[in-house]
Amino acid sequence: MAGNSFGKLFKLTTFGESHGVAIGGVIDGCPANLALDFNAIQEELNRRKPGQSSIVTQRKEPDTVEFLSGIFEGKTTGASIGFIIKNTNQKSKDYTHIKTVYRPSHADFTYTQKYGHRDYRGGGRSSARETACRVVAGAIAKQLLEHVSIQAYTSSVGDIFLEKPYQSLDFSKTESNAVRCPDPEVAQKMIAKIKAIRKEGDTIGGTVTCVLQNVPIGLGEPVFDKLHAELGKAMLSINAVKGFEYGSGFCGTRMKGSEHNDLFAPDGSTKTNLSGGIQGGISNGMDIYFRVAFKPVATIMQEQTTIDSEGNTVKMQGKGRHDPCVVPRAIPIVEAMAALVLADYYLQHKIYN
Amino acid sequence: MAGNSFGKLFKLTTFGESHGVAIGGVIDGCPANLALDFNAIQEELNRRKPGQSSIVTQRKEPDTVEFLSGIFEGKTTGASIGFIIKNTNQKSKDYTHIKTVYRPSHADFTYTQKYGHRDYRGGGRSSARETACRVVAGAIAKQLLEHVSIQAYTSSVGDIFLEKPYQSLDFSKTESNAVRCPDPEVAQKMIAKIKAIRKEGDTIGGTVTCVLQNVPIGLGEPVFDKLHAELGKAMLSINAVKGFEYGSGFCGTRMKGSEHNDLFAPDGSTKTNLSGGIQGGISNGMDIYFRVAFKPVATIMQEQTTIDSEGNTVKMQGKGRHDPCVVPRAIPIVEAMAALVLADYYLQHKIYN
Amino acid sequence: MAGNSFGKLFKLTTFGESHGVAIGGVIDGCPANLALDFNAIQEELNRRKPGQSSIVTQRKEPDTVEFLSGIFEGKTTGASIGFIIKNTNQKSKDYTHIKTVYRPSHADFTYTQKYGHRDYRGGGRSSARETACRVVAGAIAKQLLEHVSIQAYTSSVGDIFLEKPYQSLDFSKTESNAVRCPDPEVAQKMIAKIKAIRKEGDTIGGTVTCVLQNVPIGLGEPVFDKLHAELGKAMLSINAVKGFEYGSGFCGTRMKGSEHNDLFAPDGSTKTNLSGGIQGGISNGMDIYFRVAFKPVATIMQEQTTIDSEGNTVKMQGKGRHDPCVVPRAIPIVEAMAALVLADYYLQHKIYN
């Protein structure tokens, strides 16, 4: 109820602040007998962790996951899977300077208003550090969905867009550059853009596109729990996300029905796929694709005027090492959340088949 | 679990097919002692019902709600509120011609694949008729949130856009025209567009913008149940919706942090509001605004090629009276879903205050 | 959240007061393609309804269920199943005499304290009339669990006990007498007891035993959602229930481990079954049996002293036609709740197999 759980049948509950002892989570509902590839899980965490390239924050956090339960002899047992990720450098910093300051476009003001008492160190619970736990659970969900392909990539940084349709991209190149754009040429432009922005002490937004392939037909529930509605919620729950669209998305609003309708081929596939692989909230076997909008990171290295908790006007400037653009590190998070949604519906679908 | 419920504390469960005896729902969790304005509830239904203007479907359905429980002497009792809306003309039609045909971009194929057995009459459970129940519950939620203003309006039809910011609009004019656009001039263009499209036997998409004002500070839960994540899910659960963005939305991805950050005024309000009234998933007291993308209606009056359940290629053409553009009738539905989300968080917020 | 739903995957939500227009419910999660036996459903309702024999209340209520959705051509479609049961004689009575009086051991006082405003007619939402909706849903759950046998019977009325173990009983005789005790001799004593009590204007308690046979191995979830914990909750949610025990129950507390342990036979069955068919919260394939305690009905035909809502001492006496003993009519309700619990775990179990 208080917002720290996601999923119904494949359910993740997370805890932990950026500067506490550890963050962690519990996965409840993972079927027994799934042989886990622990390296693959850690690899997903490594894709998200700070310090992995020159265009992301240079903080050092090893982000090593430790599983505490639910796994025996390398396989899941059906019991709840508890895990923690220790915060390795949480004690060294001094946060008194931001203790009473409301950073613009952060959650400082709203958390203080809502809870009265908050852990102000490094954003506390509102820190994106929490997403590491999603990546752990998502990596397990991916292994459960072994035949499904989940591919996210950076499709824009500021006004640098990757215009090509996903069908023409070589996803094996996504990890070959720091910005995680599968087109090497556009990737270089994006990287240059991010470096220029960082030099200004500023930040920039961007979009992530995600493609889900080989999703079984029939995932999703009608009415309120449509597959795309849950995907949308999952994406919008990621820090800094401002928008979600799937299939034809906002562009589809300018189309006519005669242009937009996906006609069927005799085998039940559709000749076009403006529907984005989902009809009536249920997967139809075609590719599912969607786009997620990320705003620019709120912490900038320029001086800003803000207020403190008593309403005094104060000057502040970002300290420490922050991301100039959140998008490259968001790729594994988008994939993880997509995997969690699919795993949940996959289990749900098994009930009725 | 099977998708027919929305909300946790103010919870709506719906049932009913477009051509069964009746549709209806149960609202569980509405606080006791709320004096209901029944005319206001019916009025919301009337805004959604078919046949209300020349640019919507000309079907006749009175859509009269009958409350069966949970209300005594005009006030809620705290018990579950059951209600039905009878389907008045459900018996007259012959649906055998679509029994085995998969209409393009409808849910016929996915429902058949998922359930094996489906009520094919008029779309059955996948029909947008189901949204009438949401409007009933949303109308009660609105009455619970008496100080909150919820205003949706048509912000585009095809490529006709209402470019003005919402602050410059006079919401009292939204209901003054058939398309529900508060700018009379743009409204006329939209209406002309819809009429032209209908003449072609075609349909067109559009967008709805919704503004929530006087929302208390502190609504929303962190991490997975952020206020905008739930609003997004609510909107994406409405038939024909392909996208959702709030605050700066997709445009925000092209901005720099120094441009996008909302600086605080001494009273805790913000000088700009690109955040869209929500920070860290929690309302900050500023206006909440978001935009919803609707695709063109799939049923068109032109001949289309499709397949039947045995994979035979067949020709089909839409029959009956359908909407050329779903947006005007979607306005009360968007408002209703927004009200349901707010009511749920409003009750959730009372727990901790 | 507000208590009107039961189950997670096979979920019933109910509404309705005893003297409103109708009571009803929604079943969400029933798999598609279940061919329903409507006579069997109505038959279960008839077992619960008033006026069926000389030892139960002589009120006349036909209790005819009307299904509104989720069923097409006699089979479930996977959509939510809405149903209503009209209250046929709700308008005739005058309840002003109990409007402000708190009947002893009824919910009048607590409802008034909790909700402020309540429907006082005939107990409103706290009336056992609500259980008719459980019987409808339970009858469908029984049909889903076609191989499982669910047999409840009256095992005591006051101090008249059916001492025989369930294994020696002929369940086909349960319906052959008005008290629903499968031993005709004991049944006659129970009936005589109830008649004597009624003559005094008094009421009497009793117990129901229920036996579940052919339950698949593996139903139930560990830790908090143990099968017997959910059965216990289900039974304790029935009006007038004060206790629940399964297997050896309270008697088992006086035994030694060496007496109580159920030793295995080579085929995995157990030679004794003090465990009651459940080990570690999960069904083991042996018979599940439990016992439910019902207090005497609170409405008696004798004068009692009580208070009104202003604390004035008043005299009151039961009016109308009430049950002298709730147990005979509780049999189908106990069975229905057991069926709902099993159906939920049955679907849950399908996820992992």
Next chain:
Amino acid sequence: MAGNSFGKLFKLTTFGESHGVAIGGVIDGCPANLALDFNAIQEELNRRKPGQSSIVTQRKEPDTVEFLSGIFEGKTTGASIGFIIKNTNQKSKDYTHIKTVYRPSHADFTYTQKYGHRDYRGGGRSSARETACRVVAGAIAKQLLEHVSIQAYTSSVGDIFLEKPYQSLDFSKTESNAVRCPDPEVAQKMIAKIKAIRKEGDTIGGTVTCVLQNVPIGLGEPVFDKLHAELGKAMLSINAVKGFEYGSGFCGTRMKGSEHNDLFAPDGSTKTNLSGGIQGGISNGMDIYFRVAFKPVATIMQEQTTIDSEGNTVKMQGKGRHDPCVVPRAIPIVEAMAALVLADYYLQHKIYN
């Protein structure tokens, strides 16, 4: 869904096997600003831990709780509270001898059937060690319910019964003896009984009575989520529990309505309290009291015949240090579960007031 969570608004999710690295849990929904008494939490754990007296298992486990999140400067922040309890001696033992043996009246058989793959070390997830996490969460719930008194005590061991009504007991003496019976004389008999049983290599059952005082009026939800139904589920979810009764319980089934009804005093209290403080599922301000039945511990130090996973008959005998009677150590667990139930309804009640 998979059974590792309890509660809706004050929600505990647990993980961990008896012989893994650690057990732990997440509490989601605890209001912010609760100043925690950490000694009191550890004290509750100490009441449950092994080795605390001569009549319980002599295993040594310090059971020290470590909080990882949700607490800052000694107070809750409203964020999820993660905690772990390390298993200190989990590596030393050899469990190969029970790897394939199904211990009688344990969960070995059912877990193997349900999950295929299980952590057989020390009972794995089915071990009562898991209840330590309940005690941690319950201790925090108790602090949230500062005015409520929750008092459990041993009311029988085998056929040694504490016959006195709870009103005549001095609860301050409960902790003064090893069996946790507030009557010192009866306590000595119980202790002697347990010692004699242990000498035989056997075990014995017993009952726990629990009294909840100063519970606010109005806790509990109607219909399915009655306060006593949830208390019953909570108690039945504890390992070894076979029954639950509240108020007059099973004895009440032999009473007449005229004897059983609780007449009101002018102040709204009742002159008797056979209802057990709950009417219509909602607390009425009177003491809530209930009784819980515990079977004898299944692990005995006598030789038993059982089977292995291939159906071979094998001899086995309990090893290690086990409890001869579970009841003394169950007292804090019963209190913890009662506190969790009350905390959940307490938060739920705040929604509507």
